[in-house]
Amino acid sequence: MFRAQPMFRVELLCLASEAQEMALLLARHGGFGPAALGETGNGGRPGEHYRELFLEASARLDKIMEYCGQDDLAPIRDDAIAPSEPELAGINQRLQAIWQACSGCHELELRMAEEKQRLATLRETYQRLSALDVDPARLLRRDGLLDTRLGQIPALNLKRLGDALSVAGYLLTVFDRTGDQAFVVVAGPRSGDGRAANRLGGLLAQAGWRDLAVPPELRTDPTVAGQVIDAENQRLETLAESQCDLRQQHWQQHAAWLRQARLSLTLARPLAESALLGLRGKGQLAVFSGWVPKRAVGALRSALEVRFHGRDLLLAREPGPDDAGKVPSLLTYPVWLRPFTGLVRSYGVPRYGEFDPALLFAFSYVLLFGAMFGDVGHGAVLLMAALLLRGRFAWLGWIGSAAGLASICFGLLYGSVFGYEDWIAPLWQSPLHDPARMLALAVASGVGFISVTLLINTYNRLSARHWADALLDGGGLMGLVLYLAALSGLRGALAGEGFGTTNGLVVSATLVAIAVRLVLKTEGSMGERLVVALVESMETAINLFANTLSFLRVAAFSLNHVALALAVFTIAAGLTTTGHGIAIVLGNLVILVLEGGIVAIQALRLMYYEGFSRFFAGDGVEFRPLSLAVNNNLGVKT
Amino acid sequence: MRNTYLNTRVTLFKSRLWPQAQVSALIDADDDELPGLLEQRGLKLLASGYVDDDPRSLEARIVAILLDETRILLRPLTGAARQLLLYWIERFEVSNVKSLIRAKMAGETVSATAARLLDLGDFARLDAEALMRAEDVTELLRRLEHTAYAEIVRNARQAFEDSHDPFILDATLDRAYYDGLIRRARALEPELRAGIEPLLAGLIDRINLVWLLRYRFNYGLPPAQVYYLLLAPGYQLTPERLRILVGKEDVAAVLAALPDALVRVLAGVDAIPEVAARLEQANLNHARTLLDRAGHPLARALAYLALRESGLRDVRAVLRGRRLALPVDDIRLAVGA
Numbered sequence: 019m020f021r022a023q024p025m026f027r028v029e030l031l032c033l034a035s036e037a038q039e040m041a042l043l044l045a046r047h048g049g050f051g052p053a054a055l056g057e058t059g060n061g062g063r064p065g066e067h068y069r070e071l072f073l074e075a076s077a078r079l080d081k082i083m084e085y086c087g088q089d090d091l092a093p094i095r096d097d098a099i100a101p102s103e104p105e106l107a108g109i110n111q112r113l114q115a116i117w118q119a120c121s122g123c124h125e126l127e128l129r130m131a132e133e134k135q136r137l138a139t140l141r142e143t144y145q146r147l148s149a150l151d152v153d154p155a156r157l158l159r160r161d162g163l164l165d166t167r168l169g170q171i172p173a174l175n176l177k178r179l180g181d182a183l184s185v186a187g188y189l190l191t192v193f194d195r196t197g198d199q200a201f202v203v204v205a206g207p208r209s210g211d212g213r214a215a216n217r218l219g220g221l222l223a224q225a226g227w228r229d230l231a232v233p234p235e236l237r238t239d240p241t242v243a244g245q246v247i248d249a250e251n252q253r254l255e256t257l258a259e260s261q262c263d264l265r266q267q268h269w270q271q272h273a274a275w276l277r278q279a280r281l282s283l284t285l286a287r288p289l290a291e292s293a294l295l296g297l298r299g300k301g302q303l304a305v306f307s308g309w310v311p312k313r314a315v316g317a318l319r320s321a322l323e324v325r326f327h328g329r330d331l332l333l334a335r336e337p338g339p340d341d342a343g344k345v346p347s348l349l350t351y352p353v354w355l356r357p358f359t360g361l362v363r364s365y366g367v368p369r370y371g372e373f374d375p376a377l378l379f380a381f382s383y384v385l386l387f388g389a390m391f392g393d394v395g396h397g398a399v400l401l402m403a404a405l406l407l408r409g410r411f412a413w414l415g416w417i418g419s420a421a422g423l424a425s426i427c428f429g430l431l432y433g434s435v436f437g438y439e440d441w442i443a444p445l446w447q448s449p450l451h452d453p454a455r456m457l458a459l460a461v462a463s464g465v466g467f468i469s470v471t472l473l474i475n476t477y478n479r480l481s482a483r484h485w486a487d488a489l490l491d492g493g494g495l496m497g498l499v500l501y502l503a504a505l506s507g508l509r510g511a512l513a514g515e516g517f518g519t520t521n522g523l524v525v526s527a528t529l530v531a532i533a534v535r536l537v538l539k540t541e542g543s544m545g546e547r548l549v550v551a552l553v554e555s556m557e558t559a560i561n562l563f564a565n566t567l568s569f570l571r572v573a574a575f576s577l578n579h580v581a582l583a584l585a586v587f588t589i590a591a592g593l594t595t596t597g598h599g600i601a602i603v604l605g606n607l608v609i610l611v612l613e614g615g616i617v618a619i620q621a622l623r624l625m626y627y628e629g630f631s632r633f634f635a636g637d638g639v640e641f642r643p644l645s646l647a648v649n650n651n652l653g654v655k656t
Numbered sequence: 657m658r659n660t661y662l663n664t665r666v667t668l669f670k671s672r673l674w675p676q677a678q679v680s681a682l683i684d685a686d687d688d689e690l691p692g693l694l695e696q697r698g699l700k701l702l703a704s705g706y707v708d709d710d711p712r713s714l715e716a717r718i719v720a721i722l723l724d725e726t727r728i729l730l731r732p733l734t735g736a737a738r739q740l741l742l743y744w745i746e747r748f749e750v751s752n753v754k755s756l757i758r759a760k761m762a763g764e765t766v767s768a769t770a771a772r773l774l775d776l777g778d779f780a781r782l783d784a785e786a787l788m789r790a791e792d793v794t795e796l797l798r799r800l801e802h803t804a805y806a807e808i809v810r811n812a813r814q815a816f817e818d819s820h821d822p823f824i825l826d827a828t829l830d831r832a833y834y835d836g837l838i839r840r841a842r843a844l845e846p847e848l849r850a851g852i853e854p855l856l857a858g859l860i861d862r863i864n865l866v867w868l869l870r871y872r873f874n875y876g877l878p879p880a881q882v883y884y885l886l887l888a889p890g891y892q893l894t895p896e897r898l899r900i901l902v903g904k905e906d907v908a909a910v911l912a913a914l915p916d917a918l919v920r921v922l923a924g925v926d927a928i929p930e931v932a933a934r935l936e937q938a939n940l941n942h943a944r945t946l947l948d949r950a951g952h953p954l955a956r957a958l959a960y961l962a963l964r965e966s967g968l969r970d971v972r973a974v975l976r977g978r979r980l981a982l983p984v985d986d987i988r989l990a991v992g993a
Contacts, residue, residue: 182884
């Protein structure tokens with residue numbers, strides 16, 4: 019629970035001709051995570067082309083399925099085999115042909131959608147145009163003296179286009195705007211020898227120009243514009259219907275084959291995934307390399323024996339110093355802890371061998387929440403609400419329940435029920451009874467928490483064999499000694515006993531040690547290293563104390579809770595019986611939602627910034643075994 | 657405190673710049689001295705890979721160095737200043753977008769396309785893998801319209817569909833990028849804006865003049881279209897001046913109609929590549945002056961990055977020239993040493 023599962027580095031040799039079967043077996047076994055280990059070897063990367071084909075085919079299949087609105091996958095039989103490279107190439111080729119047919123329709127659909135949107139805005143524009151005392155058809159006549167065009171452009175390009183047109187002696191006039199589009203008339207002298215087009219070149223296209231077709235009858239009969247648009251709309255509708263038919267036809271025509279192709283690609287995925295990192299060639303052999311959990315090695319050997327009858331060689335060993343930073347982390351948790359791990363993962367994955375903060379997080383988070391939001395009534399409401407959460411929020415229900423219980427426990431200690439402090443006797447004291455004591459306790463808890471994080475960081479670095487970092491870094495043992503000595507000195511100073519010579523000497527010595535370590539560690543010129551050492555060692559010291567003071571918020575929020583309840587009671591006291599009741603209920607609701615939410619975020623903030631940032635880099639690699647399910651091990655961002 | 661940190665950082669970084677004498681030494685050095693010289697000047701990344709045959713690898717290493725240094729300079733920055741520096745780095749991703757489009761036009765394979773792209777690490781905002789798998793340019797542009805670069809590619813798709821001209825596409829993308837830069841610079845507080853304005857003015861005027869000359873006389877575009885493609889508003893090259901310049905009939909007439917300050921910079925120059933080189937040199941001199949005096953740290957950071965990039969490109973030119981066994985004089989000419 020505190021560390022990732024022990025892993026074995028494995029190399030698995032098999033005949034190159036059986037690589038697909040081997041990859042499929044590993045995926046079905048579910049305990050092999052491919053990883054690049056060592057040199058590529060003379061045979062290069064045998065699955066590279068296979069992977070390329072797979073990626074291309076998968077991308078095409080996904081687009082086709084999305085276009086056809088289909089997303090079903092037939093169940094995979096146990097004896098199903100992966101496609102060979104020529105088979106995969108054939109699938110890819112056919113998918114390309116299908117997608118080319120589909121994409122033509124898809125593009126047409128997109129254009130039709132754009133066109134329909136344009137027509138919608140045009141209707142209004144034509145009505146305004148018909149009201150102008152101008153005959154647009156005459157204006158646009160080719161034999162006129164003016165080269166006139168009607169069109170629409172993105173309003174953003176208006177100014178620039180107007181300026182550019184004036185260079186060619188043209189004028190631009192806006193006669194309507196709808197949304198981000200402007201409807202404009204562009205007019206300039208017609209030169210008769212066709213040079214007008216040359217004067218503008220591709221200017222209009224570059225400005226996003228779209229011609230506005232003006233029906234000749236527009237001037238004489240304003241209703242004609244509506245008719246023209248209706249006809250165009252009708253044409254588009256018919257076209258859209260035929261496109262839908264075409265989409266349906268595509269699906270019906272290829273459905274059975276596409277389903278089979280999808281199955282084949284699912285079976286091809288393990289080899290394609292392995293080819294990215296963990297597969298290389300050695301003569302007629304293929305070598306799979308990667309990681310297997312120590313406890314799963316035996317089961318893998320048995321499965322290989324059953325399928326390959328000795329035509330394979332499995333080499334497994336514990337990770338060595340060269341593997342530092344490369345070993346993936348396989349983290350397993352008891353059911354009750356799992357909901358909290360999502361919040362830890364959102365920060366990062368612990369490195370292999372590093373302390374896994376999930377349990378510490380769960381415990382501290384719940385404790386901090388309870389301390390800041392201690393109230394029996396509010397805790398009980400939170401608990402009940404959390405127990406009612408279902409479906410995709412079920413995981414949150416468990417965290418909410420734990421937080422609610424903690425809130426009830428602290429409520430009993432503070433003697434608070436819905437803000438009333440006279441309903442039950444406190445087991446300890448109300449926060450407002452002795453605020454100074456609360457603040458001191460909050461700081462003390464911060465000191466404890468930060469000391470623990472520094473110790474964990476020292477442990478992590480020792481595990482990684484970074485001896486100097488563990489002992490001399492500001493985040494390691496030296497930082498802890500500096501922190502405790504400075505705190506001891508400050509405590510003495512506040513008590514009127516002075517900082518203390520020993521404390522002063524220890525603080526100075528540790529600061530110097532940290533700075534020297536930074537000078538040696540930093541790359542760059544001596545000047546640069548000295549500046550970095552000076553700034554960062556000071557920053558280390560300042561941060562330790564700033565982080566400690568951050569814990570004052572624990573006391574502040576517990577006081578705030580009482581203060582908010584008092585505010586609600588004061589408002590309610592000025593109201594009549596019904597108003598009093600409503601004010602109390604609404605006030606408590608506000609406290610629950612607003613303060614509860616803020617406290618939940620503040621507790622998370624304390625964990626992330628004051629805790630995790632000190633010892634948890636979160637840059638570990640999650641163990642992702644080969645699987646027949648889509649788990650995106652292909653180096654493709656989604 | 658943040659300004660002091662950035663200023664100190666920039667001052668320390670200054671020692672990484674390559675003076676001309678050092679570039680000359682690199683040209684004259686023996687083969688076995690070269691890695692040592694590169695490492696001495698903090699270019700360990702290039703020292704280990706300069707014998708690499710793949711020129712993209714050299715480019716990738718240079719970009720990696722620039723990104724690493726930018727990451728450090730970004731640390732103390734917040735708000736609009738941080739956005740501006742981040743946007744400055746987005747040039748490399750816009751270059752990736754152009755590479756993707758060219759590769760798609762040429763029908764290149766995914767692996768060949770991937771080899772063309774620069775690895776931007778944490779700075780990458782595009783899902784290049786998915787974009788590479790678009791079937792054609794139209795699909796690629798449609799996908800890009802759903803990314804952080806929608807603003808830049810918004811007009812590009814229609815321009816491309818109307819003309820099918822890769823040049824028009826490139827020009828539209830470039831203009832959209834630099835428009836974004838001007839907009840972000842304008843969003844800075846007045847004091848900050850004043851700090852970077854001289855640097856930005858040099859850059860925008862150079863781009864405008866070089867584009868104007870190329871579009872007008874190399875590609876033969878009409879004045880109105882050229883004017884549309886230029887960045888507005890310019891600095892010394894005001895919109896009014898640009899209107900006059902785009903109407904000129906040849907390079908000499910354009911150069912003669914420039915403002916006095918630019919005429920002085922371009923004295924004796926009559927070819928477009930020379931104009932580009934001379935203006936770039938003038939901008940670098942200006943950046944050097946800005947870096948040496950106590951200006952705003954953001955301006956100094958930008959000046960440093962411009963000089964650093966130029967220096968690294970000089971080093972790259974030397975390394976590639978040596979690799980191709982070009983005559984020493986030609987290499988000197990290429991880097992202006």
